[in-house]
Amino acid sequence: METGPAENLETLWNQALNLLQAQLSKQDFDTWIQPLEPLATSGKTLEFRVPNHMFATWVADHFLDKLTHTIGDVAGFSPELRFICDPADPQGKLFIETAEPAATKRKVSSSRSPGRLIDGYEFENFVVGPNNQFARAAAMAIAKQPGTLYNPLFMYGGVGLGKTHLANAVGHAIVEHDPAARVMFASSDGFTNQLVEAISKNKAQEFKNRVRRLDVLIVDDVQFLSGRERTQEEFFHIFNVLYEQGRQIILTSDKAPVELDGIEQRLCNRFGWGLVADIQAPDTETRRAILERKAADEGIALPARVAELIATRIDSNIRDLEGALTRISAFASINHTEINVEMAEKLLLAVAPDAKSELGFDDIEQGVTQHFGLKPEELKARRRTKKVAEARQVAMFLMRRHMGASFPAIGQFMGGRDHSTVVHAYQAVEKRCRADQRYKHMVDTVAKAIGCG
Amino acid sequence: MNIQLDREILLTVLGRSQGVVDKRQPMAILTNVLLTAVTGELKIIATDLEVSLEQACPAKVKDAGQVAVSARKLFEIVRESSSDKITLKALDNKGLEVSYGRSDFKLLGIDPADHPGMPDSTAGAKNTEIISLPVAELSEMIRKTVFAVSTDDTRSNLAGVYLDKTDKGNGVRMVATDGHRLAVIERKLSSGAIGGGVILPRKGVSELAKLLVDQDGDVTITLTGSEAIATVGDCTISMRLVEGTFPDYKQVVPKDSPKVVTAERDELLQSLRRVSILSSERARGVKFTIKSGLVTVSANNPDIGEASEELVADYSGDDLEIGFNARYVIDVLGVLPEHARVELCLNDQMSPGVVRGDDRDYRYVVMPMRI
Numbered sequence: 001m002e003t004g005p006a007e008n009l010e011t012l013w014n015q016a017l018n019l020l021q022a023q024l025s026k027q028d029f030d031t032w033i034q035p036l037e038p039l040a041t042s043g044k045t046l047e048f049r050v051p052n053h054m055f056a057t058w059v060a061d062h063f064l065d066k067l068t069h070t071i072g073d074v075a076g077f078s079p080e081l082r083f084i085c086d087p088a089d090p091q092g093k094l095f096i097e098t099a100e101p102a103a104t105k106r107k108v109s110s111s112r113s114p115g116r117l118i119d120g121y122e123f124e125n126f127v128v129g130p131n132n133q134f135a136r137a138a139a140m141a142i143a144k145q146p147g148t149l150y151n152p153l154f155m156y157g158g159v160g161l162g163k164t165h166l167a168n169a170v171g172h173a174i175v176e177h178d179p180a181a182r183v184m185f186a187s188s189d190g191f192t193n194q195l196v197e198a199i200s201k202n203k204a205q206e207f208k209n210r211v212r213r214l215d216v217l218i219v220d221d222v223q224f225l226s227g228r229e230r231t232q233e234e235f236f237h238i239f240n241v242l243y244e245q246g247r248q249i250i251l252t253s254d255k256a257p258v259e260l261d262g263i264e265q266r267l268c269n270r271f272g273w274g275l276v277a278d279i280q281a282p283d284t285e286t287r288r289a290i291l292e293r294k295a296a297d298e299g300i301a302l303p304a305r306v307a308e309l310i311a312t313r314i315d316s317n318i319r320d321l322e323g324a325l326t327r328i329s330a331f332a333s334i335n336h337t338e339i340n341v342e343m344a345e346k347l348l349l350a351v352a353p354d355a356k357s358e359l360g361f362d363d364i365e366q367g368v369t370q371h372f373g374l375k376p377e378e379l380k381a382r383r384r385t386k387k388v389a390e391a392r393q394v395a396m397f398l399m400r401r402h403m404g405a406s407f408p409a410i411g412q413f414m415g416g417r418d419h420s421t422v423v424h425a426y427q428a429v430e431k432r433c434r435a436d437q438r439y440k441h442m443v444d445t446v447a448k449a450i451g452c453g
Numbered sequence: 454m455n456i457q458l459d460r461e462i463l464l465t466v467l468g469r470s471q472g473v474v475d476k477r478q479p480m481a482i483l484t485n486v487l488l489t490a491v492t493g494e495l496k497i498i499a500t501d502l503e504v505s506l507e508q509a510c511p512a513k514v515k516d517a518g519q520v521a522v523s524a525r526k527l528f529e530i531v532r533e534s535s536s537d538k539i540t541l542k543a544l545d546n547k548g549l550e551v552s553y554g555r556s557d558f559k560l561l562g563i564d565p566a567d568h569p570g571m572p573d574s575t576a577g578a579k580n581t582e583i584i585s586l587p588v589a590e591l592s593e594m595i596r597k598t599v600f601a602v603s604t605d606d607t608r609s610n611l612a613g614v615y616l617d618k619t620d621k622g623n624g625v626r627m628v629a630t631d632g633h634r635l636a637v638i639e640r641k642l643s644s645g646a647i648g649g650g651v652i653l654p655r656k657g658v659s660e661l662a663k664l665l666v667d668q669d670g671d672v673t674i675t676l677t678g679s680e681a682i683a684t685v686g687d688c689t690i691s692m693r694l695v696e697g698t699f700p701d702y703k704q705v706v707p708k709d710s711p712k713v714v715t716a717e718r719d720e721l722l723q724s725l726r727r728v729s730i731l732s733s734e735r736a737r738g739v740k741f742t743i744k745s746g747l748v749t750v751s752a753n754n755p756d757i758g759e760a761s762e763e764l765v766a767d768y769s770g771d772d773l774e775i776g777f778n779a780r781y782v783i784d785v786l787g788v789l790p791e792h793a794r795v796e797l798c799l800n801d802q803m804s805p806g807v808v809r810g811d812d813r814d815y816r817y818v819v820m821p822m823r824i
Contacts, residue, residue, distance in 0.1 A: 009803060010804075042704065043701075090738065090822045091778060092822055094633060094634070094635055094805060094818065094820050095632065095700045095701070095704070213607060
C-alpha cells in the first residue's frame with residue numbers, strides 16, 4: 001500500500017506559505033492566504049477550507065494561478081485546488097470525493113434533462129429596458145455571488161416578459177463561472193412530476209437528496225404549485241435546507257408572493273425573504289430594441305420603420321412580438337421580397353388589429369372621465385379633490401402604459417403639467433396596483449373599457 | 454399446500470426473512486414471503502428486489518403448493534406459539550391457515566405468481582467468479598468492517614463493503630469507509646480467486662452476517678458482475694452489487710506512522726466511553742494528549758462541562774495532541790479482541806491515524822478532527 005500524501009500536507013502547505021508570503025503584499029497574504037486551511041488531499045487534488053463562499057470565489061479568482069504554481073513547485077506536480085466552505089465540520093476527511101459516484105451520475109444524467117437549463121437564454125441576448133432593469137440587475141448580481149446576496153430571488157411579471165429567460169441566464173452564468181456548480185431548472189410542473197415520479201418509484205429520498213445537494217435551484221412559474229399540498233410540503237423542506245446552506249434559490253411567478261393563491265402562507269413568506277423583483281411589459285423603445293436584437297440574431301433585414309410599426313402595434317408581450325417578427329420574415333423569405341411597411345401592416349392586421357394605433361389621448365380621457373363620472377375639463381383643471389386627482393393619475397398612467405406616449409406629451413395634454421408630475425403619477429399608480437388588488441382591478445377595468453386592457 | 458413443520462426452525466427462517474422484506478411498503482407484494490412446499494421441505498423466499506433470500510426448512514408435506522403472505526404477521530404468529538409443531542394450509546382465496554395447539558389463524562394472501570421470487574442470477578452473467586472461505590472468517594470480516602460503511606444515501610459508492618483481491622497470495626480483502634474512517638481486513642480464501650473489486654450493499658452484507666451465525670463450513674460466494682450470491686447451508690442470499698467506483702483506499706492507509714502508542718484495549722475503550730459523555734453530541738470530539746508513558750483523554754463541551762482521564766500507555770516519542778471523534782475509535786475498539794493491547798499509530802495532528810491489534814491483516818484508519 002502506498003503512503004498517503006495526507007501525511008505531508010501540513011509540511012507542504014507550510015513551505016508553500018513561506019513562498020507565497022514573499023510573493024504577495026502583506027495585506028493580500030494576511031487576508032486571503034493565511035486563513036486558508038488545508039483539509040485533505042487525494043492524488044493531485046488539494047482541498048482547502050475557507051470561511052465562506054465569497055472568500056472561495058475571491059481566492060479562486062485572484063490567487064488561483066499563484067497558489068497552483070507555488071504549491072506545484074513545492075509538491076513537484078501541478079495540483080488541482082479546491083476551496084470548500086464548511087465551517088461546521090471539524091472532522092477531517094480521508095479522501096476527497098471525486099464528483100459523483102458513477103451509479104448516481106448515470107441516474108442523474110438520465111433524469112436530468114427535465115432539470116436542465118434552457119439553452120440560449122443568456123444575459124447577452126437579454127434586452128434591457130426600464131421595465132426589466134431592476135430584475136436584470138438583481139439577476140446579474142446573483143450570478144456573480146450566488147447564495148449570498150439575495151436569496152431567494154423572486155421574479156414576477158406577466159406571460160412572455162422574460163422571467164424564464166432571466167432565471168436561465170443566472171443559471172448559465174453560474175455554470176460558466178463554475179462548471180461544477182449543480183444547477184437545476186424546473187418548471188413547477190416539472191418539479192411536481194419529478195417528485196411524484198420519485199414517490200411512486202419509492203425514490204423520494206433520492207430525489208430530495210439530489211435536490212438538496214444543488215447549488216442553484218430554479219423553479220419556474222411557482223404559481224402552478226397552487227393547491228398541490230404535498231409538493232408544497234416537500235418544496236418547503238427543500239427550500240429550508242437550501243436556504244440554510246446558502247444555496248441560491250430563484251423563483252418566477254406571474255404574481256407577487258403576497259398575491260399567490262393556494263400556496264401555503266409559510267411558503268409565500270419565504271418567497272419574500274430575499275429580493276422580489278417585478279418585470280413589467282416593455283415600453284415601445286424596449287420592444288423596438290428587442291425586435292432589432294432578434295432580427296440581428298437571426299439575420300433578418302428589418303427596416304427601422306417596420307420595427308417601429310411592430311413595436312407600437314404589439315404591446316402585449318415579447319413572445320407575441322417575436323411571433324410577429326417571425327411571421328413577417330417568413331412571409332418575406334417565402335415570397336422572396338424584402339420586408340417593408342405595407343407588407344408588415346397587412347400581416348399585422350391578422351395578429352393585432354389596428355385598434356391600438358387609433359388609441360389617442362382623447363380616448364383615454366373619455367374612458368377615464370366616464371369611469372370616474374367627471375367632465376373632461378375637470379381632468380385638465382387644477383382642482384385637486386381626491387377623486388379628480390385619482391382620475392388624473394390613472395389617465396396619465398394609461399396614456400403612458402397603453403399609448404407609450406412620452407411624459408412631456410402627456411403633461412402637455414393634461415393641462416400643461418410638468419413631466420415630473422406625470423412620472424410621479426405613473427409611478428404612484430404602478431406602486432398602488434402592486435399593493436392594492438382592488439385598485440389594480442379598477443385600473444384594469446378602465447383600461448379594458450377603453451379597449452387597451 | 455398442507456404441511457406441518459417444526460416451530461423452532463420455522464421461527465429462525467422467518468426471523469431471517471424479516472430483515473430482507475421491504476418494510477417501507479412501496480410495493481405491498483414485497484412485504485410478503487413466498488412459501489413453496491415441495492417434497493420434504495418448505496422454501497421461503499423474501500426479497501426487496503435488491504437483496505433476496507431463499508431458505509429451506511424440512512417439513513412434512515401432505516400437499517405441495519405455494520402461497521405468499523405477510524412476512525411480519527406470519528413471523529409474529531409463529532413467534533407467539535407455544536407448541537412445537539405448526540401446520541400451514543393454503544386456503545382457496547390465496548390465503549394461508551396457520552394452526553397450532555388450539556389456535557387458528559387465517560391470513561390473507563396475495564397471488565404467489567405476483568411475487569418476484571429469486572432473481573435469475575445466471576441470466577446474462579459473463580465472467581462469473583466463485584470463491585469460498587470459512588464461515589467464521591467471513592463473519593469476522595463483516596463484523597470488523599461493516600460499521601464503517603457510510604450511512605449517507607447520497608454517496609452510493611460508499612454504501613457497501615468493497616471486496617478486493619489481496620496484493621499477494623490468494624486472499625480476499627474487505628474494505629469499508631464513510632470518508633472519515635476506513636476499515637480494511639484480509640483473509641485467505643479456501644478456494645477460487647477474486648478478480649476486480651466489487652461493492653456489496655450494506656443491507657445485503659448485514660443480512661448475510663445474520664445467516665452465518667451458528668453455521669460451520671465454508672460460504673460460497675458467486676460474483677456475476679451484477680450480483681453477489683452467497684450460499685451457506687440451506688440458505689442462499691443474492692444481492693445486487695452497488696454501482697460506482699470505490700475510492701482508492703490504498704492511498705489513504707498510511708504506510709509509516711512513527712508515533713506508536715500502545716495501550717490496553719479495555720482501558721482505552723472504557724475511558725473513551727466515560728469521557729465522551731461530555732463531548733459534543735454531534736461531533737463527539739475527544740482530545741488525546743500523548744506524553745511519554747501517559748495518554749490523557751479529555752472532552753470539553755462549553756454547554757455541559759468537561760471530562761478527562763489518564764491512562765498508562767507505552768509511548769516514547771515527542772508529545773502530541775490530537776483530536777478524534779470518540780465514536781470512530783470506540784467502534785473499532787469494540788471489534789478488537791478483549792484483554793489485549795492495541796496500537797494507535799500516529800503521525801501528526803492532521804494526518805490519519807491507524808488503530809490495530811495483534812492481527813496485522815486488520816487495520817483501521819481514522820482521520821483526526823480539529824479540537
